Amino acid sequence: EADIYQTPRYLVIGTGKKITLECSQTMGHDKMYWYQQDPGMELHLIHYSYGVNSTEKGDLSSESTVSRIRTEHFPLTLESARPSHTSQYLCASSEHGRNYGYTFGSGTRLTVV
Amino acid sequence: TQLLEQSPQFLSIQEGENLTVYCNSSSVFSSLQWYRQEPGEGPVLLVTVVTGGEVKKLKRLTFQFGDARKDSSLHITAAQPGDTGLYLCADINFGNEKLTFGTGTRLTIIP
Numbered sequence: 001e002a003d004i005y006q007t008p009r010y011l012v013i014g015t016g017k018k019i020t021l022e023c024s025q026t027m028g029h030d031k032m033y034w035y036q037q038d039p040g041m042e043l044h045l046i047h048y049s050y051g052v053n054s055t056e057k058g059d060l061s062s063e064s065t066v067s068r069i070r071t072e073h074f075p076l077t078l079e080s081a082r083p084s085h086t087s088q089y090l091c092a093s094s095e096h097g098r099n100y101g102y103t104f105g106s107g108t109r110l111t112v113v
Numbered sequence: 114t115q116l117l118e119q120s121p122q123f124l125s126i127q128e129g130e131n132l133t134v135y136c137n138s139s140s141v142f143s144s145l146q147w148y149r150q151e152p153g154e155g156p157v158l159l160v161t162v163v164t165g166g167e168v169k170k171l172k173r174l175t176f177q178f179g180d181a182r183k184d185s186s187l188h189i190t191a192a193q194p195g196d197t198g199l200y201l202c203a204d205i206n207f208g209n210e211k212l213t214f215g216t217g218t219r220l221t222i223i224p
Binding site for chain 2: 040042059106109
């Protein structure tokens with residue numbers, strides 16, 4: 001049973017379109033993250049949040065933006081999609097503390113044509 | 114910047130065989146986690162190890178943390194097709210609790 005939900009699962013969109021990838025969690029976690037992953041490759045952190053109205057850029061530079069207006073919701077937006085944005089985007093959340101793992105969503109596979 | 118190297122990058126073995134995959138860090142791990150990711154899904158946490166020399170078992174999976182906390186191994190006994198997936202090690206930063214992932218080992222178990 002998933003406690004973190006991402007929509008859509010798959011998205012094919014034309015260059016220049018604005019898109020928003022949705023991520024919601026029901027666990028009440030303060031910390032949320034967005035990772036980018038090319039097929040079969042490692043995950044790279046692009047955005048994270050430690051709570052409402054808190055957002056930070058991750059280790060990998062990204063043209064996307066995020067917002068955190070509600071604890072449970074952490075959407076990611078691309079103002080103008082390009083083919084270089086084609087990738088899988090994974091959302092995760094966690095409790096505070098080093099001994100807690102991340103709970104990941106199933107991801108959104110984005111293809112920009 | 115911490116670098117987490119995993120080996121081998123790809124591994125394909127027959128069902129029933131044993132295998133070991135490795136994770137090595139350029140610096141001391143704060144707290145090491147192992148995840149498995151199946152195709153089309155997000156990673157799922159398998160285990161967290163904190164103490165150098167620690168060994169944890171999860172059914173047929175044995176996780177070992179190096180004494181110096183710079184390396185770890187995952188051993189699978191009698192591999193099954195359900196073990197197929199991308200195995201990722203990760204370090205959680207002591208200060209900001211961000212996860213840094215390794216390069217991954219893609220494991221395929223052939224029935």
